[in-house]
Amino acid sequence: MPFLPRGTVLHTGLETRYIHLERTLKKLKLIAFSGYLRFQYGADESLILIDRGDIGGSVLEDSGNRQVSKTLQPEILAQAQHRSGEVTFYELSPEVAHHCRKLFSVPGVHYPHGDYPLQMGLLLANQGSGAIRLEHGSHVAVIFAEMGRVIGLFRDDDPELLPIKPPDEMTQQPDMQMVVFATPSQAPETVPSSPAVPQTIDFRASILVRDPSAFELANPTSPSYQSYHQQFGNTGIDLLFHLRGQKTGEEIATALNQPYHHIEPILHYLWEKNYIKVTP
Missing domain, CATH: 1.10.10 (Arc Repressor Mutant, subunit A)
Known part of the structure; x- marks a missing residue:
């Protein structure tokens, strides 16, 4: 399953063993590139996010084990040297690339499909910021929030940030998977004692x-x-x-x-x- 939705394809099918990745990353920094490099090795997929030339995050997958961090690019470059695979360059708008950093700043927490309204509400409560990543089949979409409001939707084959017009089709799929990335101070809770709901008000019995x-x-x-x-x-x-x-x-x-x-x-x-x- 891809970690990020597809952006605009610039290059695809390039063999990793023929690409000097360190030199490529330096060139992308010089041109302030925004997007990501997706490395495919059979079922394994690694990724380097680039936000206006700077590394914004990375995903390393090996034998089905996935690590998500801001600082895995050395391991990803080493993986590319030792494994035969392909790399695809996806371009994103600078705005989308910037918001994608939210997926690498804190660990994601998995929730069932039915919790989407609750988790969205809690993410936005108290001026919360973060992202909700949705998976359905082979499709991925990400909803971004900033300071208590929804910023927009990033989905496959569109490098720009899109407005969410309810109901969004991804949130309606019964087999949708959901991962929430929230800043630590605003992390969504699944218990009634959430800071979004003051305990002095007993809605249950009132x-x-x-x-x-x-x-x-x-x-x-x-x-x-x-x-x-x-x-x-x-x-x-x-x-x-x-x-x-x-x-x-x-x-x-x-x-x-x-x-x-x-x-x-x-x-x-x-x-x-x-x-x-x-x-x-």
Whole structure:
């Protein structure tokens, strides 16, 4: 499985044994190249990310074992000298290459497909930054976030950063795999004690009353809809309609057939934006 989506192919099928990689990297630095070099050795794939000429990260894969770091390029160059393979040059926009560094700055954490709305919400909470890497079949896409907002989507065969228009097809695939890369101070949690949800508010047992203005979040023509749907997906929309009458957070989770901790970040968002009121 490729680590990054495909960019614009500049060169492909070049045999590693005929390329002087150290010299090549120096030339790419001189021209402030943005993109990555993908090395293929059968099922193994290594990679060097280049951000405006500088090494931004690297992936070393050997016998199926993958290492991700900022500083593996010496090992990758040695691998290229001793193994017969091919290298492909992919060009990216400088913006995409810069954001791809997020995948090399902290370890990625794997989560199941159903956790996407929760993890996106937690990543954006408290001005969080990072990336969510999605895998489906042979396709890879990366969603970037910066300071609490979604920056855009990087997907196969497009070197530019794209806006996310919900629902994004990658997030809807039942067999999608997801890896979250978040800055340490904003790392998503899978437990209810997430810092994104203050423990002084007990949504689980409290009566929740929906404000009429909340329906703007379910209206695709509303400016608030896109941001809300990007963060919480269809679960967030369904939750709005289950807020009829006076129900507790636990009752709403049961009605949605969701674990309570999956909907707690959504309830906190609605409360923070004054779309719901909480009665002990």
